[in-house]
Amino acid sequence: MFEYFTCLNDEYYLEFTIKRYAAHNGVTDQIHQLQKGDELIIRDVWGAIEYKGPGYFIAGGAGITPFIAILRQLHKDGKLAGNKLLFSNKTAEDIIYEEELKIMLGDNVINILTSAEPTGETGNKYLYGRINEDFLKQYVPDFNDHFYICGPDKMISDINDILVKHGAKPDSVVFEK
Numbered sequence: 001m002f003e004y005f006t007c008l009n010d011e012y013y014l015e016f017t018i019k020r021y022a023a024h025n026g027v028t029d030q031i032h033q034l035q036k037g038d039e040l041i042i043r044d045v046w047g048a049i050e051y052k053g054p055g056y057f058i059a060g061g062a063g064i065t066p067f068i069a070i071l072r073q074l075h076k077d078g079k080l081a082g083n084k085l086l087f088s089n090k091t092a093e094d095i096i097y098e099e100e101l102k103i104m105l106g107d108n109v110i111n112i113l114t115s116a117e118p119t120g121e122t123g124n125k126y127l128y129g130r131i132n133e134d135f136l137k138q139y140v141p142d143f144n145d146h147f148y149i150c151g152p153d154k155m156i157s158d159i160n161d162i163l164v165k166h167g168a169k170p171d172s173v174v175f176e177k
């Protein structure tokens with residue numbers, strides 16, 4: 001199980017953001033039953049997702065979590081300009097940190113929902129569809145950029161394949177291998 005800290009390095013506490021899959025009866029469900037004073041043993045701390053420069057953060061659902069501390073740090077340092085977030089969720093209710101991401105990134109966050117598009121609504125703030133080849137061709141003008149991908153395994157591999165096909169350098173596409 002991968003969990004990235006979502007707090008900044010200089011905070012006095014550790015923060016995790018963990019989606020609960022109650023039906024799986026597994027570790028995420030157990031973690032949500034922790035009580036104040038319980039202890040966690042953290043070991044083998046490692047991870048490959050690190051910031052290499054401005055580009056596109058592409059997240060699916062709870063896959064936003066490894067990007068949170070990076071985006072918060074860039075925001076704090078005034079260095080978030082030039083970064084975009086393409087964030088796919090099934091429904092609007094699934095969007096984690098929607099408000100904070102909007103405050104940090106403004107128009108540079110694009111929320112795309114895979115649920116059916118509501119009919120009869122005007123001025124909807126979400127896009128509907130999937131982050132696929134057509135979507136990326138439309139929203140990524142330059143594939144010669146940095147890309148950070150996290151989400152369901154298949155999403156990571158599908159999007160990586162599309163990016164590389166359109167000229168992204170494998171070294172510039174960051175994800176947990």
Ligand SMILES: Cc1cc2nc3c(=O)[nH]c(=O)nc-3n(C[C@H](O)[C@H](O)[C@H](O)COP(=O)(O)OP(=O)(O)OC[C@H]3O[C@@H](n4cnc5c(N)ncnc54)[C@H](O)[C@@H]3O)c2cc1C
Nearest residue numbers: 002003004018019060061062063065089090151152155176
């Ligand atoms: C390095 C790493 C760190 C992680 N850290 C955490 C963590 O700290 N906390 C945590 O809770 N989880 C973490 N995860 C878990 C992981 O991100 C989620 O379990 C996974 O993204 C599924 O989340 P979900 O149920 O919200 O996604 P879903 O709701 O199943 O999917 C999210 C969106 O992705 C879309 N999608 C799915 N497949 C594709 C595809 N092939 N192409 C395009 N779009 C697709 C879906 O349609 C949907 O809109 C981590 C995973 C990795 C790889």
